[in-house]
Amino acid sequence: MFDLERWQEIFEAIRKNKLRTFLTGLSVASGIFILVILLATGKGIENGVAKQFERDAASRISVWTGVTSQGYKGLNPGRFIQLKNNDFDQTVLKYQDQLEYKSSIYRIWSGMTTYKNENGSYRIEGALPDYQFLENESMTAGRFINNYDQQNIEKVAVIGHKVFTDLFKGNNAIGEYIDISGIKFKVIGVFTDPGGEREEARIMMPLSTSQKVFNAGDNIRNIAFTLQSTGNFNRDVEASNIFTTQLENQLKTRHTIAPTDNRAITVRSNLQETKRFYDLNNMISLFFWGVGICTIIAGVVGVSNFMLIIVKERTKEIGIRKAIGAEPWSIIWMILHESIFITAIAGFLGLIFGLGLLELAGPAIETEFISNPSVDFNIAISTVFILIVAGAIAGFFPAYRAAKIKPIEALNDD
């Protein structure tokens, strides 16, 4: 491999056969290039879809209510179902062994908020301490609501990052007082949410405080849970399905809703969505891998084809070399060495171009469904090596045959 003399021979052959070298290289480089772009696009779609699901905890089960669509037990349709603290408390009591995080939520869609001269209108949510995990939130400063706040109906607020930048312009917010609907709240924390700006334009306060401040009594808008994970995804999905069915039936009974009424109460599990997402993602990556492998096969076939042509083209040269004393293995190595060298250089060029394009154009592609297209570097490198090895194997047989040809026959070849 490090025989300088042979390298000189090869470079000479490459220099003198630029077109042949270029064409071989082009087919390999474009193959790798296409593969990199393809895998990156697949990854981008995967990321994009994943982002849609990161907004909340993956296993979150949500309960919300609407208006009855059917009359039941003498009650008219069109009745609004109002969830109460009781609904939450009883459910928690009944399923306390299964539940992981739990919170009921009271919400007003727009609350006028003021800090000094800055103001804005944000979603206000009253919730329990667990809500942080149900919403997949992490604190950038301070803390989230705790049980003490809830019990003592503290006038404290946790603000989203968007609210923080809007009102505080990067200054310290913790301990400051903001004005929501005319009432002063002390800021105790700032959070970020993977769901992005929309989810970060919210202000959270203890449920008890929100019910009091907005005169809600013991009304709640939503309930959210997650179940204890068993560590097995499919079993979790199953448990979640059973739980949602039971909970839905129970709440329907409590609120005198027809069992067939799908409008009045909805219990939905993110896990089902997540499962669908996983299935979709598997399909996507399967598809891209399929196409990618076909591209590699096409690349290998291309390389082998060129190897055949190269050997055919050089039959006479091989005959001459053998007549003046070239040993069979030196012929095989000469051909393989050249092809491996070209494939390697071209493969890495294709890789570099592909990665370069991703680096330049990748950040610009930020649609809802494609995000951060990237490629696993190890996979890309392995692909290049597979292509080189496959090309070498494919080239070995014609090279071996060429080395076996009697020099006298090769010399007569025209």
Place this chain on the structure above:
Amino acid sequence: MIEIKSLHKSYKTGSTSLHVLKGIDFSVKQGEMVSIMGSSGSGKSTLLNILGILDEADEGTYTLDGVLIKNLNEKIAARYRNKFLGFIFQSFNLINYKSALDNVAMPLYYQGIKRAERLEKAMHYLEKVGLAEWATHLPNELSGGQKQRVAIARALASDPKVLLADEPTGALDSKTSYEVMELIQNINDEGKTILLVTHEEDIAHMTKRIVHLKDGLIINDSTVKQQRAKTALHV
């Protein structure tokens, strides 16, 4: 230098077998210049191929410089060709993407000689055939006579025991032929053993001994008075 005893060779083509050499006894001493003549199909090229270790006999023995050439694998055969033999072909057989100098240097590459030394030696032989100024030219920039001179320089480069020339003037006009023959005669004068296949009477008479082949047998083997190519040129 060359010893051949009852050499037989036949080629199988499908079901029929063609007996080409039917028992050749032949020897060449160091410094001889021998031409092998015969009509096409007489077996002269087959004989040359066997002598050149490009082909192997079915029966009989072939000794080259005291070494028995029999049942050689490809690797050893290649090594012997490189060490003992220099080839000159009718169609020159130069590698067309290599310069004259690199073509001449190639046998030395297969001897494992370093590049600088290789090129120096190759240049020496190019000078010897009078083409030093053409060293960097590609074969297709040279005339037929020049190409054959490059081929002769290449055959000499590995300093072989025997030069084998297969119709070396077959593709050249008579003036160029004589120039090439003059060069070959000069090489012979320096003591190199030369075997030459030809069907041209005048070329054969420029060697020192003519062997006539017919139907796979030697029918005549006689020494002749060598006609110098130089004098033929100036007639």
